[in-house]
Protein backbone atom coordinates (compact mmCIF):
# COMPACT_ATOMS: atom_id res chain seq x y z
CA UNK A 1 0.00 0.00 0.00
CA UNK A 2 1.79 3.14 -1.19
CA UNK A 3 -0.14 6.34 -1.93
CA UNK A 4 -3.05 7.17 0.32
CA UNK A 5 -6.13 8.72 -1.23
CA UNK A 6 -6.19 12.46 -0.64
CA UNK A 7 -9.97 12.79 -0.34
CA UNK A 8 -10.21 16.25 1.17
CA UNK A 9 -13.47 15.42 2.95
CA UNK A 10 -12.07 12.47 4.83
CA UNK A 11 -10.48 12.76 8.25
CA UNK A 12 -6.72 12.89 8.18
CA UNK A 13 -6.52 11.04 11.50
CA UNK A 14 -9.11 9.23 13.55
CA UNK A 15 -8.13 7.97 17.01
CA UNK A 16 -10.63 5.88 18.97
CA UNK A 17 -10.04 4.55 22.48
CA UNK A 18 -6.30 4.97 22.08
CA UNK A 19 -4.09 4.19 25.02
CA UNK A 20 -0.36 4.05 25.39
CA UNK A 21 1.71 2.92 28.32
CA UNK A 22 5.40 2.34 28.90
CA UNK A 23 6.90 -0.40 31.01
CA UNK A 24 9.06 1.10 33.75
CA UNK A 25 10.75 -1.50 35.91
CA UNK A 26 7.89 -3.25 37.72
CA UNK A 27 5.16 -0.68 36.95
CA UNK A 28 3.61 0.82 33.82
CA UNK A 29 3.63 4.55 33.09
CA UNK A 30 0.55 5.88 31.32
CA UNK A 31 1.27 7.97 28.21
CA UNK A 32 -2.28 8.30 26.87
CA UNK A 33 -5.60 7.02 28.19
CA UNK A 34 -8.89 6.42 26.25
CA UNK A 35 -8.18 9.07 23.64
CA UNK A 36 -10.78 9.87 20.96
CA UNK A 37 -9.58 12.50 18.52
CA UNK A 38 -10.37 13.37 14.90
CA UNK A 39 -8.11 15.63 12.86
CA UNK A 40 -9.39 17.03 9.55
CA UNK A 41 -7.39 18.48 6.69
CA UNK A 42 -6.82 22.17 7.21
CA UNK A 43 -7.23 22.08 11.00
CA UNK A 44 -4.92 24.16 13.16
CA UNK A 45 -4.62 22.62 16.57
CA UNK A 46 -2.68 23.79 19.63
CA UNK A 47 -1.81 21.12 22.20
CA UNK A 48 -1.25 22.30 25.77
CA UNK A 49 -0.74 20.55 29.10
CA UNK A 50 1.66 20.05 31.99
CA UNK A 51 5.05 18.37 31.59
CA UNK A 52 4.56 14.60 31.42
CA UNK A 53 0.86 14.88 30.54
CA UNK A 54 1.22 13.04 27.21
CA UNK A 55 1.63 15.75 24.57
CA UNK A 56 4.71 14.26 22.90
CA UNK A 57 3.16 10.80 23.10
CA UNK A 58 0.15 12.10 21.15
CA UNK A 59 2.42 13.72 18.55
CA UNK A 60 4.52 10.58 18.19
CA UNK A 61 1.37 8.58 17.45
CA UNK A 62 0.11 11.18 14.93
CA UNK A 63 3.64 11.22 13.50
CA UNK A 64 3.43 7.46 12.87
CA UNK A 65 6.54 7.07 15.01
CA UNK A 66 4.87 5.03 17.75
CA UNK A 67 2.01 2.57 17.58
CA UNK A 68 -0.19 2.75 20.68
CA UNK A 69 -0.68 -0.27 22.94
CA UNK A 70 -4.40 -0.34 22.14
CA UNK A 71 -7.31 1.34 20.37
CA UNK A 72 -7.82 2.32 16.75
CA UNK A 73 -5.76 4.73 14.67
CA UNK A 74 -6.72 5.56 11.09
CA UNK A 75 -4.65 7.69 8.75
CA UNK A 76 -6.66 8.74 5.67
CA UNK A 77 -8.90 5.73 6.36
CA UNK A 78 -6.00 3.26 6.56
CA UNK A 79 -5.50 1.18 9.69
CA UNK A 80 -2.22 2.26 11.25
CA UNK A 81 -2.25 -0.58 13.78
CA UNK A 82 -1.86 -3.24 11.09
CA UNK A 83 0.06 -1.24 8.44
CA UNK A 84 3.58 -2.46 7.62
CA UNK A 85 6.61 -0.56 8.89
CA UNK A 86 7.43 0.22 5.24
CA UNK A 87 4.02 1.83 4.68
CA UNK A 88 4.38 3.92 7.81
CA UNK A 89 7.85 5.07 6.73
CA UNK A 90 6.57 5.94 3.26
CA UNK A 91 3.59 7.91 4.63
CA UNK A 92 5.84 9.74 7.07
CA UNK A 93 8.20 10.79 4.31
CA UNK A 94 5.45 11.76 1.87
CA UNK A 95 2.81 13.39 4.06
CA UNK A 96 4.26 14.39 7.43
CA UNK A 97 6.66 17.08 8.59
CA UNK A 98 7.85 16.60 12.16
CA UNK A 99 9.57 19.25 14.26
CA UNK A 100 10.90 17.42 17.32
CA UNK A 101 11.34 18.81 20.81
CA UNK A 102 15.02 17.79 20.60
CA UNK A 103 15.70 18.79 16.94
CA UNK A 104 17.09 15.36 15.84
CA UNK A 105 19.53 16.88 13.36
CA UNK A 106 22.36 14.74 12.03
CA UNK A 107 25.60 16.09 13.54
CA UNK A 108 27.90 15.25 10.63
CA UNK A 109 25.79 17.00 8.00
CA UNK A 110 25.71 20.72 7.26
CA UNK A 111 22.48 22.66 7.88
CA UNK A 112 21.82 22.54 4.12
CA UNK A 113 22.27 18.76 3.88
CA UNK A 114 20.13 18.15 6.97
CA UNK A 115 17.29 20.02 5.25
CA UNK A 116 17.93 18.26 1.90
CA UNK A 117 17.92 14.76 3.40
CA UNK A 118 14.13 14.02 3.26
CA UNK A 119 14.21 14.83 -0.47
CA UNK A 120 17.06 12.38 -1.10
CA UNK A 121 14.82 9.68 0.42
CA UNK A 122 12.27 10.69 -2.22
CA UNK A 123 14.87 10.19 -4.94
CA UNK A 124 15.47 13.85 -5.80
CA UNK A 125 18.93 14.46 -7.25
CA UNK A 126 21.44 15.96 -4.82
CA UNK A 127 21.48 19.28 -6.72
CA UNK A 128 17.68 19.54 -6.82
CA UNK A 129 17.42 18.63 -3.13
CA UNK A 130 20.06 21.21 -2.18
CA UNK A 131 18.38 23.93 -4.23
CA UNK A 132 15.05 23.37 -2.46
CA UNK A 133 16.80 23.09 0.90
CA UNK A 134 18.50 26.46 0.30
CA UNK A 135 15.10 28.07 -0.38
CA UNK A 136 13.74 26.70 2.87
CA UNK A 137 16.77 27.79 4.90
CA UNK A 138 16.23 31.25 3.45
CA UNK A 139 12.57 31.16 4.52
CA UNK A 140 13.61 30.61 8.15
CA UNK A 141 16.33 33.30 7.95
CA UNK A 142 19.32 30.96 7.88
CA UNK A 143 20.68 31.19 4.33
CA UNK A 144 23.96 32.54 5.78
CA UNK A 145 24.45 29.44 7.96
CA UNK A 146 23.86 26.79 5.27
CA UNK A 147 27.34 25.23 5.58
CA UNK A 148 27.44 25.12 9.38
CA UNK A 149 27.06 21.85 11.24
CA UNK A 150 24.49 21.66 14.04
CA UNK A 151 27.19 21.89 16.76
CA UNK A 152 28.23 25.28 15.37
CA UNK A 153 24.72 26.74 15.51
CA UNK A 154 22.80 28.24 18.43
CA UNK A 155 19.78 26.42 19.88
CA UNK A 156 17.38 28.74 18.06
CA UNK A 157 19.27 28.32 14.78
CA UNK A 158 19.19 24.52 15.12
CA UNK A 159 15.48 24.73 15.73
CA UNK A 160 15.05 26.74 12.53
CA UNK A 161 17.06 24.14 10.56
CA UNK A 162 14.69 21.49 11.96
CA UNK A 163 11.72 23.61 10.87
CA UNK A 164 13.12 23.99 7.34
CA UNK A 165 13.66 20.21 7.20
CA UNK A 166 10.05 19.60 8.23
CA UNK A 167 8.72 21.95 5.53
CA UNK A 168 10.97 21.04 2.59
CA UNK A 169 8.88 18.02 1.56
CA UNK A 170 5.64 20.06 1.41
CA UNK A 171 3.86 17.97 4.04
CA UNK A 172 0.08 17.59 4.35
CA UNK A 173 0.43 17.64 8.14
CA UNK A 174 3.01 19.45 10.24
CA UNK A 175 3.52 18.13 13.77
CA UNK A 176 5.51 20.53 15.89
CA UNK A 177 6.58 19.77 19.47
CA UNK A 178 7.32 23.15 21.08
CA UNK A 179 8.97 24.47 17.90
CA UNK A 180 9.34 27.96 19.30
CA UNK A 181 10.58 26.98 22.77
CA UNK A 182 14.19 27.93 21.93
CA UNK A 183 13.37 31.09 20.01
CA UNK A 184 13.00 34.69 21.13
CA UNK A 185 9.50 36.20 20.87
CA UNK A 186 10.21 37.94 17.56
CA UNK A 187 11.58 34.77 15.95
CA UNK A 188 8.76 32.68 17.47
CA UNK A 189 6.18 34.99 15.92
CA UNK A 190 7.89 34.79 12.51
CA UNK A 191 7.89 30.98 12.64
CA UNK A 192 4.24 30.91 13.67
CA UNK A 193 3.34 33.26 10.79
CA UNK A 194 5.24 30.96 8.41
CA UNK A 195 3.34 27.88 9.66
CA UNK A 196 -0.07 29.60 9.73
CA UNK A 197 0.63 30.99 6.24
CA UNK A 198 1.13 27.42 4.95
CA UNK A 199 -2.20 26.51 6.55
CA UNK A 200 -3.94 29.53 5.05
CA UNK A 201 -2.55 29.33 1.52
CA UNK A 202 -2.00 25.59 1.08
CA UNK A 203 -4.39 24.10 3.64
CA UNK A 204 -1.52 22.40 5.43
CA UNK A 205 -2.80 20.89 8.69
CA UNK A 206 -0.96 22.04 11.78
CA UNK A 207 -0.68 20.40 15.22
CA UNK A 208 1.61 22.24 17.59
CA UNK A 209 2.55 21.78 21.24
CA UNK A 210 3.18 25.13 22.88
CA UNK A 211 3.23 26.70 26.33
CA UNK A 212 3.03 30.21 24.92
CA UNK A 213 -0.48 31.55 25.61
CA UNK A 214 -0.12 34.28 22.98
CA UNK A 215 0.54 31.64 20.30
CA UNK A 216 -2.28 29.33 21.46
CA UNK A 217 -4.85 32.01 20.68
CA UNK A 218 -3.97 31.88 16.99
CA UNK A 219 -5.14 28.27 16.58
CA UNK A 220 -8.69 27.31 15.65
CA UNK A 221 -8.64 24.25 17.96
CA UNK A 222 -7.04 23.92 21.40
CA UNK A 223 -6.51 20.51 22.97
CA UNK A 224 -5.62 20.20 26.62
CA UNK A 225 -3.84 17.02 27.75
CA UNK A 226 -4.18 16.08 31.42
CA UNK A 227 -2.66 12.83 32.68
CA UNK A 228 -3.03 11.20 29.28
CA UNK A 229 -6.59 12.39 28.59
CA UNK A 230 -7.60 14.89 25.95
CA UNK A 231 -10.11 17.65 26.31
CA UNK A 232 -10.98 20.14 23.59
CA UNK A 233 -11.34 23.71 24.77
CA UNK A 234 -13.81 25.79 22.78
CA UNK A 235 -12.89 29.45 22.81
CA UNK A 236 -12.98 32.51 20.63
CA UNK A 237 -10.28 32.68 17.92
CA UNK A 238 -8.39 35.93 17.53
CA UNK A 239 -6.35 34.99 14.42
Ligand SMILES: Nc1ncnc2c1ncn2[C@@H]1O[C@H](COP(=O)(O)OP(=O)(O)OP(=O)(O)O)[C@@H](O)[C@H]1O
Nearest residue numbers: 022029030031049050051052053054055056057058
Ligand atom coordinates in the same frame (compact mmCIF):
# COMPACT_ATOMS: atom_id res chain seq x y z
N1 LIG B 1 9.78 6.09 25.88
C1 LIG B 1 9.23 6.21 27.10
N2 LIG B 1 9.53 5.33 28.08
C2 LIG B 1 8.97 5.42 29.31
N3 LIG B 1 8.09 6.38 29.66
C3 LIG B 1 7.77 7.30 28.74
C4 LIG B 1 8.32 7.28 27.40
N4 LIG B 1 7.80 8.30 26.70
C5 LIG B 1 6.98 8.95 27.55
N5 LIG B 1 6.96 8.34 28.76
C6 LIG B 1 6.14 8.75 29.92
O1 LIG B 1 4.82 9.03 29.45
C7 LIG B 1 4.30 10.20 30.08
C8 LIG B 1 3.97 11.25 29.01
O2 LIG B 1 5.19 11.69 28.42
P1 LIG B 1 5.25 12.77 27.27
O3 LIG B 1 6.66 12.79 26.76
O4 LIG B 1 4.19 12.49 26.28
O5 LIG B 1 4.91 14.13 28.07
P2 LIG B 1 4.84 15.64 27.57
O6 LIG B 1 3.46 16.14 27.84
O7 LIG B 1 5.33 15.74 26.17
O8 LIG B 1 5.85 16.37 28.57
P3 LIG B 1 6.87 17.61 28.30
O9 LIG B 1 6.03 18.87 28.32
O10 LIG B 1 7.80 17.56 29.48
O11 LIG B 1 7.57 17.40 27.00
C9 LIG B 1 5.36 10.67 31.06
O12 LIG B 1 5.02 10.18 32.35
C10 LIG B 1 6.64 10.04 30.55
O13 LIG B 1 7.54 9.78 31.60
Ligand SMILES: [Mg+2]
Nearest residue numbers: 055056101177
Ligand atom coordinates in the same frame (compact mmCIF):
# COMPACT_ATOMS: atom_id res chain seq x y z
MG1 LIG C 1 7.04 16.58 25.32
